[in-house]
Amino acid sequence: MTGGNSHGWPLWRRQITVLAVQEIGRSVFSRRALPVYLLAAMPIALALLRSIFMSESERAHPTHTTTEFAQVFHFFLLRFIVFFSAAVLFVKLFRGEILERSLHYHLLAPVRREVLAVGKYLGGVVASASILGATVVVTIVLFYLPHGRAGLSALTSASGLAEVAAYVATTVLACAAYGSLFLLAGLFFKNPMVPAVLFLGWEVLTPFLPGFLKVLSVVHYLGSLEPVPISQGPFALLAQPIPEWLAVAALVAISGGLLAIGAWKTRGLEVTYSAE
Amino acid sequence: MTAGTISVSNVSKFYGEVLGVNRVTVDIQPGLTGLVGPNGSGKSTLMHLLCGLLRPTRGSISVLGVSPDQPEELFRTVGYCTQYDSFPNGSTGSSFLNHTLALHGLDRAQADRRTREILDRVGLTEAGNRRIAGYSKGMRQRIKLAQAICHDPQVLILDEPLNGLDPMGRAEMIDLFKELARGGRHVIVSSHILHEVDLISDGVIMIHGGSVVAEGSIRAVRGEITAQPLQILVRCDQPHAIAARAFAMPHVVEARIVDGATGVLLRTTNAAAFFPELGRLILSSGVEVETVTPADESVHAVYDYLIGEGGGGR
Amino acid sequence: MAVYERIWRRYDGNLLPLKWRAAVVTKYALAEAFSSRIFAAFYVLCLLPTAIGVFLVYLSHNVGLLQKVGLTTEFMGGLTAVFFQFLFLWQALPAFFVAVIVSPSLIAADLSNNALSLYLSRPITRRDYVLGKMAVLAILLSPITWMGGLLIFLLQAYLEGNNWGIENWRIGMAYLVGHVAWIVVISLLTLAISAWVRFKPAARGALFGIIFILAGFAEAINAVTRTSAGDLIHLTRAIANVVLSIFGGPTEGDLPIAFNWFTLIATCALSIWMLHRKLRAHEVVE
Structure with missing residues (x-):
């Protein structure tokens, strides 16, 4: 057959692109994405409700908006929306296809299993980062918008835009890190929701853990990237803040490491749908 | 490999x-x-x-x-x-x-x-x-x-x-x-x-x-199944004559007139000896033969002998 | 040697009365649930809060035994309403987990195996089917919730004497009404999710998600609006407040208790609508 004779990197690049584009299509434009859109709509609805219930005095000055959004971002967006969206999108990459009995079509293509894992993962990261990144931006805008001109100038100032960029970057890294974790859960567990709920518990407990255990969580590094520090409550155990570069490196390493384990796992993947 | x-x-x-x-x-x-x-x-x-x-x-x-x-x-x-x-x-x-x-x-x-x-x-x-x-x-x-x-x-x-x-x-x-x-x-x-x-x-x-x-191949597999006599269908004008003479062969274990006396189904335990002898028999008897075909050299028959109800013929 | 003629004959044995046909659905679904040893073990574990409750009630009335271990009858500050509220929580929580484990197998499996049309081609209506499946959850959850709760209440009333049972009727009522409401809500909700999410792990994930995320969303709404408006979608708070109101204790949030009842009824109505939409004997392929 003509055209299919490329090998090595050029072929892998093309295959990764094809797989990623297919995953983006499925994760963004199909009914499969509905739960993620419902989740993404929640912070936006929250921002709208806030604007409705806001008093006139609060409306005049955006003094507390930065802190309020920081808390909503940390306790709601990161902990619930990004976490569960990543669970929905990334668990489906492999486990979903096993349940739909369609994974074998990928395994019957001339694609290295590692390439398959990377292509699907990148598709998931782009899809989740696009949806949730956009959600973060819209939510921030809706938080500042009710304050009128004062809010807009605060948002469009250099520090305001830097904050927006930091939140979006944190969201993208959260998608990458949680995504790799859920991809792995989907490969190793028939019911990935059990480890997902256990991990959520671990993430929620992180502020109360000693420093040497905090490093084993994702939210610890994500928290270091948030532009506005927030209080974790009176019972939280304080730890030395991590430099931003180290937090980014740690999240990239976590994502890469988990993806590598996932790619290794796919090498031995067998199609036994009846066992599901 | x-x-x-x-x-x-x-x-x-x-x-x-x-x-x-x-x-x-x-x-x-x-x-x-x-x-x-x-x-x-x-x-x-x-x-x-x-x-x-x-x-x-x-x-x-x-x-x-x-x-x-x-x-x-x-x-x-x-x-x-x-x-x-x-x-x-x-x-x-x-x-x-x-x-x-x-x-x-x-x-x-x-x-x-x-x-x-x-x-x-x-x-x-x-x-x-x-x-x-x-x-x-x-x-x-x-x-x-x-x-x-x-x-x-x-x-x-x-x-x-x-x-x-x-x-x-x-x-x-x-x-x-x-x-x-x-x-x-x-x-x-x-x-x-x-x-x-x-x-x-x-x-x-x-x-x-x-x-x-x-x-x-089906034929080779069938040939290996020695416990099941080979079946040969001879379509001819005088099946009774063929049947009578075939019984004289020591390896023929069954001869059955089929389809309203238009043929005879023979079962032999020695295919190698059977076909030359059948040729001689036909020439000497003057019977007009239409076809000589193996009746159980099919996947169905072989399957039946090896796996199906006739299993055990291995 | 005999040769028997083999012909088809219509079944002429006894038939279950029509009104009990839904019980067939229940029977097989229960058998399916208990076919897992892990589930059976977990279910036994879920009876533990009731067993502990019975033990503590018995212990609090056994002066001799308490003296032997160096305690008095006031060792837990007496068996106040707080004790019964705490026990209620530890009965309701395992009940939710049992529902989460069992319910996705109830409808999702029938839908993904295209078995619904087989059920509905028998003399079983959609209502029978849902009631049959719901009965599974009711049968499973009752012993670990209201039955256990009432047992503890009655034991305490018997051992305490002096009209304790009559004076504290609210505790018994809270156990009965609260747990039954909880069973109805989570049964309908989990069945509805099971009907819409065909794959069991996904259905379980959705159930956890709805409880956790809605609770988080409700808290976030309360925080940013500085109201209790979020409690309208806070399912666990709604049931907690309903139970607390029957106990006669203070409730959480500023909403009147009627709003908590509204949350529970709306959840049931939404679940019934979801079941009505999804449970059909045919499937439309778009």
């Missing part, structure tokens, strides 16, 4: 404590090979093993010199039409094929052109842009087949490919398989419908309880 054959060497596969296939050793040559056996005998497991969808617990497999552990190399030359009647969610016939071809490295224009060609070949041109979820069983079978042959593979593995096809569709597909096999390809077809396997196969692999019970 040679580069031109499919070699399965002492392969076993266990699903936990359940046996899938047991110590299977076969060499499959180019041509059309039928894989037959009852439900749960291990046909699909063997096909999955050939394609790397399952890993053998023991033993080794080589498909034209490539291990199933190397999908990138393997699926340039192998196409597999599985028994699973499921498809990626939301796919249309065209998008399904297009995606497969893109993974083969074809650019968009090439993939589009090839998709049209293959859809035409399996008779789905009109339905190409419809969702597969709305296809009939026969159409789904065709699109699976299209996916298996779209990259023009040297080895085609087809698990129950005729299921759900109407008689016309079956005939078309059988012609397609024969055409592919004529080009020197390996075409391995599993089927429950023994008559069809008989019609299309150059050779068979019979599998039962996870073990291969016979392989080779």
